[in-house]
Amino acid sequence: xxxxxxxxxxxxxxxxxxxxxxxxxxxxxxxxxxxxxxxxxxxxxxxxxxxxxxxxxxxxxxxxxxxxxxxxxxxxxxxxxxxxxxxxxxxxxxxxxxxxxxxxxxxxxxxxxxxxxxxxxxxxxxxxxxxxxxxxxxxxxxxxxxxxxxxxxxxxxxxxxxxxxxxxxxxxxxxxxxxxxxxxxxxxxxxxxxxxxxxxxxxxxxxxxxxxxxxxxxxxxxxxxxxxxxxxxxxxxxxxxxxxxxxxxxxxxxxxxxxxxxxxxxxxxxxxxxxxxxxxxxxxxxxxxxxxxxxxxxxxxxxxxxxxxxxxxxxxxxxxxxxxxxxxxxxxxxxxxxxxxxxxxxxxxxxxxxxxxxxxxxxxxxxxxxxxxxxxxxxxxxxxxxxxxxxxxxxxxxxxxxxxxxxxxxxxxxxxxxxxxxxxxxxxxxxxxxxxxxxxxxxxxxxxxxxxxxxxxxxxxxxxxxxxxxxxxxxxxxxxxxxxxxxxxxxxxxxxxxxxxxxxxxxxxxxxxxxxxxxxxxxx
Amino acid sequence: xxxxxxxxxxxxxxxxxxxxxxxxxxxxxxxxxxxxxxxxxxxxxxxxxxxxxxxxxxxxxxxxxxxxxxxxxxxxxxxxxxxxxxxxxxxxxxxxxxxxxxxxxxxxxxxxxxxxxxxxxxxxxxxxxxxxxxxxxxxxxxxxxxxxxxxxxxxxxxxxxxxxxxxxxxxxxxxxxxxxxxxxxxxxxxxxxxxxxxxxxxxxxxxxxxxxxxxxxxxxxxxxxxxxxxxxxxxxxxxxxxxxxxxxxxxxxxxxxxxxxxxxxxxxxxxxxxxxxxxxxxxxxxxxxxxxxxxxxxxxxxxxxx
Numbered sequence: 001x002x003x004x005x006x007x008x009x010x011x012x013x014x015x016x017x018x019x020x021x022x023x024x025x026x027x028x029x030x031x032x033x034x035x036x037x038x039x040x041x042x043x044x045x046x047x048x049x050x051x052x053x054x055x056x057x058x059x060x061x062x063x064x065x066x067x068x069x070x071x072x073x074x075x076x077x078x079x080x081x082x083x084x085x086x087x088x089x090x091x092x093x094x095x096x097x098x099x100x101x102x103x104x105x106x107x108x109x110x111x112x113x114x115x116x117x118x119x120x121x122x123x124x125x126x127x128x129x130x131x132x133x134x135x136x137x138x139x140x141x142x143x144x145x146x147x148x149x150x151x152x153x154x155x156x157x158x159x160x161x162x163x164x165x166x167x168x169x170x171x172x173x174x175x176x177x178x179x180x181x182x183x184x185x186x187x188x189x190x191x192x193x194x195x196x197x198x199x200x201x202x203x204x205x206x207x208x209x210x211x212x213x214x215x216x217x218x219x220x221x222x223x224x225x226x227x228x229x230x231x232x233x234x235x236x237x238x239x240x241x242x243x244x245x246x247x248x249x250x251x252x253x254x255x256x257x258x259x260x261x262x263x264x265x266x267x268x269x270x271x272x273x274x275x276x277x278x279x280x281x282x283x284x285x286x287x288x289x290x291x292x293x294x295x296x297x298x299x300x301x302x303x304x305x306x307x308x309x310x311x312x313x314x315x316x317x318x319x320x321x322x323x324x325x326x327x328x329x330x331x332x333x334x335x336x337x338x339x340x341x342x343x344x345x346x347x348x349x350x351x352x353x354x355x356x357x358x359x360x361x362x363x364x365x366x367x368x369x370x371x372x373x374x375x376x377x378x379x380x381x382x383x384x385x386x387x388x389x390x391x392x393x394x395x396x397x398x399x400x401x402x403x404x405x406x407x408x409x410x411x412x413x414x415x416x417x418x419x420x421x422x423x424x425x426x427x428x429x430x431x432x433x434x435x436x437x438x439x440x441x442x443x444x445x446x447x448x449x450x451x452x453x454x455x456x457x458x459x460x461x462x463x464x465x466x467x468x469x470x471x472x473x474x475x476x477x478x479x480x481x482x483x484x485x486x487x488x489x490x491x492x493x494x495x496x497x498x499x500x501x502x503x504x505x506x507x508x509x510x511x512x513x514x515x516x517x518x519x520x521x522x523x524x
Numbered sequence: 525x526x527x528x529x530x531x532x533x534x535x536x537x538x539x540x541x542x543x544x545x546x547x548x549x550x551x552x553x554x555x556x557x558x559x560x561x562x563x564x565x566x567x568x569x570x571x572x573x574x575x576x577x578x579x580x581x582x583x584x585x586x587x588x589x590x591x592x593x594x595x596x597x598x599x600x601x602x603x604x605x606x607x608x609x610x611x612x613x614x615x616x617x618x619x620x621x622x623x624x625x626x627x628x629x630x631x632x633x634x635x636x637x638x639x640x641x642x643x644x645x646x647x648x649x650x651x652x653x654x655x656x657x658x659x660x661x662x663x664x665x666x667x668x669x670x671x672x673x674x675x676x677x678x679x680x681x682x683x684x685x686x687x688x689x690x691x692x693x694x695x696x697x698x699x700x701x702x703x704x705x706x707x708x709x710x711x712x713x714x715x716x717x718x719x720x721x722x723x724x725x726x727x728x729x730x731x732x733x734x735x736x737x738x739x740x741x742x743x744x745x746x747x748x749x750x751x752x753x754x755x756x757x758x759x760x761x762x763x764x765x766x767x768x769x770x771x772x773x774x775x776x777x778x779x780x781x782x783x784x785x786x787x788x789x790x791x792x793x794x795x796x797x798x799x800x801x802x803x804x805x806x807x808x809x810x811x812x813x814x815x816x817x818x819x820x821x822x823x824x825x826x827x828x829x830x
Contacts, residue, residue: 061702082704097699099692101816109685110692111703118688141816274815 008073012037012196013058013089013165018067020053027053029220030067035165040187040197042207042228045217046240046444047415051200054217055167058198059091060084085111090163092154092171098142100274105138108157121160129156132186143274147174147297148511155186166190167198172206173470174297177505184210202240204233218242241445248452248477255480256287260464261308261340261433262321268307268314276300276488278307283483283490285433285464290455291493292479293468296508300488301468302345305437308466309342310335322433333368341431343423345438347415351422354411358403359392361410362425369429391428399424400450416447423451427458434458437468452478472504484508531775532659537733539771540670541566541725545749546756546763547673548721553753554681555714556694558823560616561601562722563746564623565594569726571627574737575634577730583642587666587727594723595716597623602715606708609825624740631737639735642666666728671764673721678760690714694819697826707826722746748797755804757814762807770800 008014015033019026028050035041045051056062058069060078069076071087078084084091098107105122112121122138129136134152142150151174158166168187172180187197187210201207207214208228216224216239224239263283270277278300285291295301306312308320310332318326322338332342348354352361363374363383374388375381389407396403399420403413410418419440426434439455440448455478459465468485469475475482481493484507491507545562552559572593577586601619604610642664651661681687690710693700697707729741748770756762773796781789808814 080704081702085704093702097696097702099695099699101695101818101820102688102692106688106692110688110700110705143816272811272815 008034008070011035011070012039012072013198014070014073015054015058016068016070018054018057018069019065020050020057020062021065026220028057028064031217031222032225033215035196035198037164037196038191038194039212040191040199040210042211042214043198043200043217044202044204044207044214044224044236044240046202047442048219048444049217049240050220051217052169053220055091055169055198055200058084059089059167085161085163088162088164089167090158090161090165091167091169092151092158093169098150098153100141100143102142103138104136104140104142104145104153107142107153108138108160111157112160124160125156128159132156132159132189133182134186146299146509148176148179151175151183155183159190163195165196165198167200169200170202171199172201172203176296176508176511177472177501178511179505180206182511204228204236207236208233216240237445248449248456250456250478255289256462258287259284259321260287260323261285261435261466263308264319264321266307266314266316266319268303268312270303271312276303278303279487279489281490283466283493285466287462287464288459289481290459290465290467290479292475292482292496293466293485293490294472294475294482294504294508295468295470295485297470299485299508301437301470301485303488304485304490305342305344305435305468308435309340309344311344336366336369339432341426341429341434343426343434343436343439345441347418347422348411352410352418355409357407357409358396358401358413358421359388359407361421362392362395363388365425366429395421395424395428398428399454414444416443419443420447420450423454427454430461431458431463433464433466435466435468438470439467440469440471440474448474472501529655529658531779535768535771535775536659536663536667537771538774539767540667541728541733541745542749542752542770543764543767544666544670544673544725544728545722545746546752546767547670547677547760548718548725549749550753550756550758550760550763551677551681551690551721552714552718553822554694554758554819555690555711556697556819556821556824556826557605557711557715558612558616559598559601559619559715559718560613560750561597561619561623561746562718562749563742563744564620565597565719565722566623566726566729566746566749567627567740567742568597568623569594569723570730570741571631571634571726571737572723573727574639574730575630577640578634578637581640583640583731584665586640587642587724587731590727590730591720591723594719594721594726596719598715598719598722601719602712605825606711606715609827612823612825620746624742628739631739634737635739637736639730639737641735642731664728664732666724666732669724670728674760674764681760691819694821697821697824701826701828707828711826722749725749748800752800752804755801755808757808758817758819762804765807766800766804769803770796773799 011034013035015031018028018031020028031054043051053062057064058078060080060083069078076087105118105125108125109118109121125136125138134156136152136156151171171183175183190197199211211228214226214228218240228236263281266278266281268278276299281304307314310330314328317328319328321327322335322340325338327335344350353364366374374384376384392407401417401421403417423439439451452474455465455467467478476496479496482496482499483493484491484504486507486509545566549559549562569590573586573590576589577583580586597619601615604615605612644662644664647661651657681691689705693705693707693710701707726742730737752763752766756766777792777795781792
């Protein structure tokens, strides 16, 4: 590695040989990156490729193990976020660093270094948010705002510091398509002012649409530095994944007559002040059908999953029917015994106990529904270890779960592999009804396509499947019909072939926090 | 008239240590730290204040020593939980046990000795207002500090930038760190403030309430202070209301026991706890407001990922 004391002065930010070790793991291995002024620069890579590690080092919240950072040609050591801000680097986080209990103005005040009164900040924030087309109410509590609105706070908060480089971490994953369009307009305005943007994403269409250059990472290593507009989605994907991703085949099996899962006028009050109440939800899923439920995070997806799975029971028994049987007051095990399977959202702590082995995790889910296979008789119900291990092995083979050791702890698997196991655990039972929530969130492309294919195959064998997902690409890939959940209400399911991104966006509520009158205008 | 005034006076005396300890713990918990060692810090404050007063002859030097004793214990707690990242609940419980034990040892030769009572400071003019004049403006220094601390803490938390940062750390220490706010240092300061308040509460017990040293003289006040903070949903003015309600019912039931209403004395003794819990539960029934004020990272250890 050659050592230079000065970098290229035409670059706003230059990174040479940046490396970060976590123990033995090289999260970043000799990364080079050049960002010029007035440039939207994409940082592409799959989950776990090392994108977040890299930007954390640029923003001073992680310390590099080796390598150099140059800011406007001068070598710098960025040791804290405060120092990064002082240089002129602003960051909009993926998992927002907002304080729910505080107001919008208080949240903004916290990231301002100079002493400005909260009232003064409210005014400046109002002016700025208007200028960039980011509507905000400074006195609202963050807890009451939609995810899209929260992101606007982050952006306004960053812009108030007048940075020369703005880092955006996966900004569109939480937006409706309309909100994303609005964001791109804001980014182009930022670029036209001579500022630069480092845009982190794994969505290729976006990168091709708005970015001037792209740096691609895979397994912590640099695998590409290109002009995304000169590339094809396939060539970009190859740089990201390393091989061609098997595309999902959806032939669209026969949809039967029998309704296997039904929700009738289902309502449930919000359990906590920050939860969402479900309002008059109607849903019917027939044999061979996959209903995709789209929606922006926090609009009642987990609440809907809870009432369908029986984690939350409702007063009216016929609010939910499985296979024609009213189950509203039944618990999870009773619903499983009727042939249903459920895969909740969070892998760790909800779908699986991280500290337990895979086989233990399998018994935890199926100890009632497959009692005869896994437990021997008698009052003690002793676990039949052999049968459990065998079934666990079957799932691992079927879903191609990569792991180390015979029967490792759930926490030792990567996100994608654990998710494959959790989905496979339900599929192994051949459920007639399957409800999954965010099946491929934070999962690498290979695992995601494997899981999606498995869901399609299950429906083709005559089961009814509900996929709740924020990922619209996923919804379009697997669903036969699409419904949208917004503020606890579910739209009627429409055939996937008739749905457009635009229509889904409007059903998602268009642009949150704007005057409803303007949304009407959009609709016509 | 004389009697009413005397009764009201005893109520303020009973409420002051609770108020001080609770206000200190409120700041600690707002920063996201749960210090269950309040009882231990109070009793250490009490014994050190008493012994220092006996040795120096000055109650103010004694009270100041009590504050330092509370701080010393708090510093130990902060070092354990913030620097060594031990479990806050277990460390706090250990602190209480340590405080009770060490205080008994320090005060062994002082048990039963007559102490010096802190004089009242009479504020001219204001103290001649009928009924409340003497009650509010002819009191000892610790009383004035306790009332001032409520409004001071309230102003600090909700009107100053440092207070905003402290609340932000309590709400989400990870986000606060990402913004460059110094989580650990702020928490150290908050824990030390809590220790100082608890130490002063202890000094009040051994210099004002009953000017002498008795082993375990904190008598569970630390635990009541902890409960007050929670039931007051981390709002300073509600802590004031709660502490005085508790003081009032405590004194009231003592008089009721003396008069002998035919109510079992055990029930009367339990009354302050019941009344305080009922009233504070009622005023905090607005769930939204309570949730907004609950420090979301309370009791969680923080390790910056560098």
